Structure formats: C-alpha cells, structure tokens
Amino acid sequence: MSNISSLFVTRLYRATLTEFGDKISADELESACLGTAEDDEAGQNWCVENDFPGYTSYASLDDLPWRDPVFKAVAKALDKHVAAFAADLEFNLDGKKLKLDSLWINILPHGGIHTSHIHPHSVISGTTYVAMPEGASALKFEDPRSQMMMAAPTRLADAREDMRSFIYVKPQVGDILLWESWLRHEVPMNMAEDDRISVSFNYSWG
Numbered sequence: 684m685s686n687i688s689s690l691f692v693t694r695l696y697r698a699t700l701t702e703f704g705d706k707i708s709a710d711e712l713e714s715a716c717l718g719t720a721e722d723d724e725a726g727q728n729w730c731v732e733n734d735f736p737g738y739t740s741y742a743s744l745d746d747l748p749w750r751d752p753v754f755k756a757v758a759k760a761l762d763k764h765v766a767a768f769a770a771d772l773e774f775n776l777d778g779k780k781l782k783l784d785s786l787w788i789n790i791l792p793h794g795g796i797h798t799s800h801i802h803p804h805s806v807i808s809g810t811t812y813v814a815m816p817e818g819a820s821a822l823k824f825e826d827p828r829s830q831m832m833m834a835a836p837t838r839l840a841d842a843r844e845d846m847r848s849f850i851y852v853k854p855q856v857g858d859i860l861l862w863e864s865w866l867r868h869e870v871p872m873n874m875a876e877d878d879r880i881s882v883s884f885n886y887s888w889g
Contacts, residue, residue, distance in 0.1 A: 696861035704760035736795030805864035805885035818875035
C-alpha cells in the first residue's frame with residue numbers, strides 16, 4: 684500500500700495585532716504613518732530617486748518606536764507574536780532571543796507594486812496592516828521550490844492550497860502576518876483608488 688507524506692512545511696502565522704499587548708487604535712496608527720511620511724523628506728527623496736511607488740521609510744528611518752508611542756506599542760505586541768511563531772517553528776535559539784531589527788512604513792498608492800523579494804539577514808519577517816481599501820492588493824507568496832522545478836509542468840488551476848505555486852493572502856486592517864524571511868513574496872499592483880498602508884518588520888537572531 685502506497686504512502687504519501689508532506690515534507691519541509693512552510694508556515695504562515697496570521698493573527699490580530701492587538702491579540703497581545705495594549706489596544707492600538709487603527710486610526711491613530713494610520714495617522715502616525717501618514718504624518719511620518721509627510722515629515723520624512725529623506726524618505727520621500729529616496730523613493731523618488733529609486734522609482735519607488737508611494738512611500739517607504741525603510742531607507743530613511745530606523746527609530747520609529749522612539750518617534751511615536753503608537754509604534755512603540757506595535758513593537759511591543761510584535762515581540763509577543765514573533766515569540767509565539769518561533770515556538771511553533773520549534774527553533775532552537777540557544778538561549779538567545781529574536782530581536783526587532785527594523786520596522787518601516789509602506790504607503791502604496793493606486794497602481795503601485797512591491798516586486799518579488801526576500802529579506803536577507805533576518806529570521807522572521809512580517810507585516811501588520813493599517814489601511815486596506817476595497818481593491819487593495821493581497822500579499823502573494825511563492826513556493827520556495829519554484830527555482831528548482833526546472834522541467835515540472837504547471838499545477839492544476841484547482842490544485843489544493845499546499846500544492847499551488849503561488850498563494851494569495853488577503854489581510855484585514857489590524858491583521859499581522861509572519862513568515863520566515865527566506866520566503867519570497869510580493870505585493871501585486873494596488874487597484875484601489877486609495878492608499879494601501881502597512882508596517883513591515885524584520886527580526887534577527889542574536
């Protein structure tokens with residue numbers, strides 16, 4: 684009798700940000716994101732110089748939790764979510780902790796995209812969602828085996844989720860998604876008229 688099992692599972696963590704820690708007002712967080720973007724001239728210039736759609740603070744600000752109490756509250760909640768995910772992943776941290784390495788704002792306008800990428804030098808990455816207007820892009824994850832499927836046929840259109848080449852996850856405002864940093868992902872074109880706003884982050888080990 685044949686036996687087929689699944690090997691090397693890729694985990695995705697999804698929860699509500701405020702499941703841990705103090706209550707965080709979605710409106711207050713959105714205002715903090717928009718206010719930071721308006722004041723961050725260096726970030727605005729970086730986006731223009733690099734043809735980056737909308738705004739990101741990734742290349743300009745590394746101290747958001749010290750700039751505004753709402754980002755500090757977000758960071759505190761993230762620590763607990765990441766600890767829960769690390770436990771699920773059964774990491775042997777050897778007495779060390781996963782630490783917040785970077786935290787940045789993303790404001791994606793109508794027609795904007797974030798192309799496919801990974802997060803090098805990190806262990807766990809993720810995003811919490813601040814504004815997701817109707818028509819805003821889902822997050823697209825790529826099967827990490829794709830580059831090795833040199834001669835494989837495509838999957839059936841109705842293949843079960845764990846066999847698909849790409850998975851689209853549509854988060855709600857207040858959601859947090861976590862994944863291992865090597866997992867390739869992208870944000871397809873934002874078809875909403877309004878901005879798609881999120882706060883992304885990386886955790887490193889050591």
